Amino acid sequence: MNPPASAAPALQARPRVGAGYRLQWEPTQQSWVLLFPEGMVKLNGSAGEIMKRCDGARSVGEIVADLETTFDTQGLQADVLSFLDIARGKHWIED
């Protein structure tokens, strides 16, 4: 399925974890967590999988493709874009 035209610029962005945030896997919590000044957000599985791919090198389009390959599924684009919108709004990622 071709992405709608309006999604094209968003797919070219190369998000990375926001300045002042630290993303890491926590064995004791069995989850990815995002750390920031005096706080923590525990990410669920899907959010963790997306966030850990936000390395500033890969484009959103590549992240979507990688997720679809890794999890052997299709049609993740809309969900990934909407999560990234939320994450951007919270400064968890920046482009």
Place this chain on the structure above:
Amino acid sequence: MDATRVQAVPAGPLQATNGTPLWLLAELTYRCPLHCVYCYNPVDFALTERELDTEGWLRVLREARALGSVQCGFSGGEPMVREDLEILVAEAHRLGYYTNLLTSGVGLTEERAARLKQAGLDHIQLSFQDSTREMNDFLSHTKTFELKQRVARMIKANGWPMVMNVVLHRMNVDWIDKIIEMAVDLGAEYLELANSQYYSWAHVNRDHLLPSREQLQRAERITNEYRARLGDRIRMFFVVPDFYENRPKKCMNGWGNVFLTITPDGTALPCHTARMLPGLAFPNVRDQDLRSIWYESEGFNRFRGRSWMKEPCRSCPEQEKDLGGCRCQAYLLTGDAANADPVCDKSPHHGVVIEAVQKAQRPDAQRVTEHPLVFRGPKESRRLTEGKRVEA
């Protein structure tokens, strides 16, 4: 992968997950160049002599990380007086902590800032030192302001988020507009306007520090006006003193639940003021590993959960919400740490809080106190604790 549920669990300020000590507060030293009248360090701090050495702290960092700690706060006293601060920050960073430095900025030179950045320090919380003379400096924008400007520039230059913390009280709360404007001028992204909590030195000085209701309402209104005007430019947190509430705070998010404090001499505490509680032995990291301290020691188990509660907490439908409030406040104001926090209006001791609040409404409240303002310092500490000994 279930992409229809792509969302994060909002944890906000560190929430309890499975009772692991997510927050490690490393109080590296009680030494401090300042004399803040609301300092939360114990009043008898001068009796503590032997600080943990570098090796001791490195072991604390490793053991707490193995238990699941993710946030590490380096505090004091003034942590900058420890010359091994950079070594400890570097190890904490390497272990996977988010590293926070809680400092007044005194002693932070360009060189040290560069070394701390190199070590992997994630965040500096710059607090406002504020004894009367220094407050005057601040209000007249002289010495203190220059220091803060210099430190703020260093924080910015090193790419750290700029978080300012100002303890509010009766003597500075009326200047809240100036405080906010200063934080904006310095480029702060976060500003914590935290009213003093009444423990330790602030307990000694309470009648001088507790603001009137009118002062508080005005300060909160002005803060809201600035919020509306400044929008996203700065995030402001305004913390009301719990003396003005009817229900207590869920202190430390539960005893022995999220927070682990290690004092300069290596004593492990469930909160930074718990050492004042009589009849409770708190273990020392020199004698015991942190795992057994956290899970097995009497000090950490004593007020965990709800089984220790007496009436009115025992049968209270809200007991889960606040867990009976603060044990230290219960002890300081009622003489028994197992009582309900008297901030709660269901407490039979609530009258002591009402009385303090009523006293604070008098315009001459500061003049009717039993003693002049006591500045934190080793000499005063010894005077206030004469004859008392602390085992370390």
